[in-house]
Amino acid sequence: MATLLIALLAGLGFIVAYHTYGRWLGSKIFRLSADAICPSERLKDGVDYVPTSKSVVFGHHFTSIAGTGPIVGPAIAIMWGWVPALLWVVLGSIFIGAVHDFGALVVSLRNNGQTVGDIAGRVLNKRVRLLFLFILFMALTVVLAIFGLVIAAVFKQYPAAIFPCVVQIPIAITIGVLLHRKGVGLLLPSLIALAVMYLTVVFGNVRFLAEFNSALAAWPIWTWVVVLLSYSYVASVLPVWTLLQPRDYINSLQLISALGLIVLGLCAAAFMGYTPPGGTTQELTFVAPAFQWHPEGAPMIFPFLFITIACGAISGFHCLVSSGTSSKQLKCELDARFVGYGSMLTEGFLATLVILACGAGLGLGLMKDGALLTGEAAWNAQYASWSAAGSLGAKVGAFVNGSANFLQALGLPAAVAVALMGVLVASFAGTTLDTACRLQRYVVQELAATIGGKVGEAGAQPVAPFALLQNKHGATIFAVVIATAMAAVPPGGAEWTLANAGKGGLILWPLFGATNQLLAGLSFLVITFYLWRRGRAVWFLVIPMVFMLIMPLWAMTH
Numbered sequence: 001m002a003t004l005l006i007a008l009l010a011g012l013g014f015i016v017a018y019h020t021y022g023r024w025l026g027s028k029i030f031r032l033s034a035d036a037i038c039p040s041e042r043l044k045d046g047v048d049y050v051p052t053s054k055s056v057v058f059g060h061h062f063t064s065i066a067g068t069g070p071i072v073g074p075a076i077a078i079m080w081g082w083v084p085a086l087l088w089v090v091l092g093s094i095f096i097g098a099v100h101d102f103g104a105l106v107v108s109l110r111n112n113g114q115t116v117g118d119i120a121g122r123v124l125n126k127r128v129r130l131l132f133l134f135i136l137f138m139a140l141t142v143v144l145a146i147f148g149l150v151i152a153a154v155f156k157q158y159p160a161a162i163f164p165c166v167v168q169i170p171i172a173i174t175i176g177v178l179l180h181r182k183g184v185g186l187l188l189p190s191l192i193a194l195a196v197m198y199l200t201v202v203f204g205n206v207r208f209l210a211e212f213n214s215a216l217a218a219w220p221i222w223t224w225v226v227v228l229l230s231y232s233y234v235a236s237v238l239p240v241w242t243l244l245q246p247r248d249y250i251n252s253l254q255l256i257s258a259l260g261l262i263v264l265g266l267c268a269a270a271f272m273g274y275t276p277p278g279g280t281t282q283e284l285t286f287v288a289p290a291f292q293w294h295p296e297g298a299p300m301i302f303p304f305l306f307i308t309i310a311c312g313a314i315s316g317f318h319c320l321v322s323s324g325t326s327s328k329q330l331k332c333e334l335d336a337r338f339v340g341y342g343s344m345l346t347e348g349f350l351a352t353l354v355i356l357a358c359g360a361g362l363g364l365g366l367m368k369d370g371a372l373l374t375g376e377a378a379w380n381a382q383y384a385s386w387s388a389a390g391s392l393g394a395k396v397g398a399f400v401n402g403s404a405n406f407l408q409a410l411g412l413p414a415a416v417a418v419a420l421m422g423v424l425v426a427s428f429a430g431t432t433l434d435t436a437c438r439l440q441r442y443v444v445q446e447l448a449a450t451i452g453g454k455v456g457e458a459g460a461q462p463v464a465p466f467a468l469l470q471n472k473h474g475a476t477i478f479a480v481v482i483a484t485a486m487a488a489v490p491p492g493g494a495e496w497t498l499a500n501a502g503k504g505g506l507i508l509w510p511l512f513g514a515t516n517q518l519l520a521g522l523s524f525l526v527i528t529f530y531l532w533r534r535g536r537a538v539w540f541l542v543i544p545m546v547f548m549l550i551m552p553l554w555a556m557t558h
Helices: 002-019 023-027 054-066 068-079 082-111 117-125 126-157 159-180 186-203 207-217 221-237 244-272 301-308 317-324 335-358 374-384 388-390 393-407 412-454 464-468 471-488 509-532 541-555
Strands: 364-369 372-375
Touching: 002 023, 002 244, 002 335, 023 082, 023 159, 023 221, 054 244, 054 335, 054 412, 068 082, 068 301, 068 335, 068 388, 068 393, 082 117, 082 301, 082 509, 082 541, 117 159, 117 244, 117 317, 117 412, 117 509, 126 207, 126 221, 126 317, 126 393, 126 412, 126 509, 159 186, 159 412, 186 244, 186 412, 186 464, 221 412, 221 471, 244 335, 244 364, 244 393, 244 412, 301 374, 301 509, 317 374, 317 412, 317 509, 335 393, 335 509, 364 374, 364 388, 364 393, 372 374, 374 471, 388 393, 388 412, 393 412, 412 464, 509 541
Parallel strands: none
Antiparallel strands: 364 372
16 A cells, blocks of 8 residues: 555655646746747748647657656666655656756747757857767767667567557558648547557457567567668658657557556555466565665665666756757747646656556566566565666566556456557657657757858858758768667677677667766756846756766766
């Protein structure tokens, strides 16, 4: 019952924060106005600047910022204890992460939808702008290089998730055309799309589809990297209403409804317990330790807890989504609180459920080497050491198994429950990948304009390469080629083989966590200077800014 109470209190805390702290930020600090003309209206081009309803932008923003971060981060950080992990997620989301995302979105709205890196040049100076853009470029290159590996790993672990994820693409395109070209209302297509997507999960592994799933799951990593980056190129250059917006929106419907199912399953397990196949009824209780300062093989909790759990509490990547794509789509400034502040709180709730699934749900039943383990035995088998629990498969598996137990407590078949959670993880990764590719295109274009002079600007005569990189196709191809080249490099010390191709992103991945959090600190710096120059209060930004500059720098020294 304590597990259910924690979920309900966390959810209530996020709702209260949205209607109190979030409202204060929007009205008193950022002074949002319904009369302000947003960049999507003023610079409307039908490709990147497209006025869009707040529910669709919320779907795009939430699924883009979430990725696998709020899943794999808490799934390993819980080794330091579920209490510190939970406190960082809840308090970090409300007072740091949501403020960061909201602030980056508003600052971009007030600057023609430009990225935070571009704005840094005017708020601070040109050197900072160039440094900021280079950090963004490197961070996004690592994301593009690694996410092909992430998605491939999820598909290999849960093949039943492949067909439902593939079907999302034609459904999204259909929704986009119906909404943008045909002027159809949003409600009915949304309900139909959601129903079809759930049907693909339930029946997506019948005999002939199981063969399809198995064939694609057998693809080598490099094949997945090439296919996914090629898809990302197409998604990046198409108008946002064609694929990016509708896919993210319908994904958000499925993912948020899946979170609702997890909560219902948690309620069922709390009140009635759960009987795993071939086992006895288990009571829902925490099997993870409340505090564990020195897990076997783990780094010290300070500062690494605040680096390990990034997206679930605060992530510098979010400032790219806020200022890169979402700010170009909002049609009313008042929607910024719902999209910027609300999305981060929703992600915080997702991270909370991950902690509960790994810390309590896992104890309801875990199959390990053909044997059914329950209670602390299940926890110890999954979290024997930091290295054993730290692989991508182990972290994803801990969440999928724990949350699938909640769904099975509702009466869902095990295969459907596992497939649904696998789809949830793969969908979050996929939506982040195509958004990251579009964001990288913006960064490349801004870098090319900064270094070589902006095409069309008076007195500017950029040389051919820089002019080409300011074209959306040239910039996107450059981004995809660089990411593919990084992915092609084998991980440190490994041979150049097809089996290792596609894993090159792992070389820089250990640095990404600290770099990502440092980016959040730099983004806070831009937001703080923007408000300070306008005579607004900045006290609520200074402490998070200093904290998010110190923690990643501290981590980089160890």
